[in-house]
Amino acid sequence: MFKLLSKTTGVELLIGDVVHDFRNAPHILVDARPPHKPSSEGFVTLRSMDEKAFTHEYYAGVIDAEWVC
Numbered sequence: 001m002f003k004l005l006s007k008t009t010g011v012e013l014l015i016g017d018v019v020h021d022f023r024n025a026p027h028i029l030v031d032a033r034p035p036h037k038p039s040s041e042g043f044v045t046l047r048s049m050d051e052k053a054f055t056h057e058y059y060a061g062v063i064d065a066e067w068v069c
Contacts, residue, residue: 001069002034002035002042002067002068002069003067003068003069004032004034004042004044004060004065004066004067005065005066005067005068006019006063006064006065007064007065007066008064013029013032013063013065014029015029015030015031015032016028016029017029018049019044019046019063019065020063021046021058021062021063022062022063022064025048025049025050026048026049027046027047027048027049027063028046028047028049029044029045029046029063030045030046030047030055031044031045031057032044032045032060034067035067041059041060041061041066041067042059042060042066042067043057043058043059043060044057044058044059044060044062044063044065045057045058046058046062046063
């Protein structure tokens with residue numbers, strides 16, 4: 001079973017958590033998909049917390065996170 005962890009704190013990230021991207025902009029973690037092969041990084045789906053409130057899928061590294069077994 002994969003877990004999504006913050007690289008800086010080592011804390012597990014869960015759906016609904018507030019995370020920050022590489023620009024330090026806050027987002028809500030909406031969904032997460034672990035890597036499908038060893039060379040993959042996996043994905044996270046984030047919803048912005050600004051007035052536009054867009055949802056977009058990114059590599060896990062955008063929020064300084066990594067998948068671990």
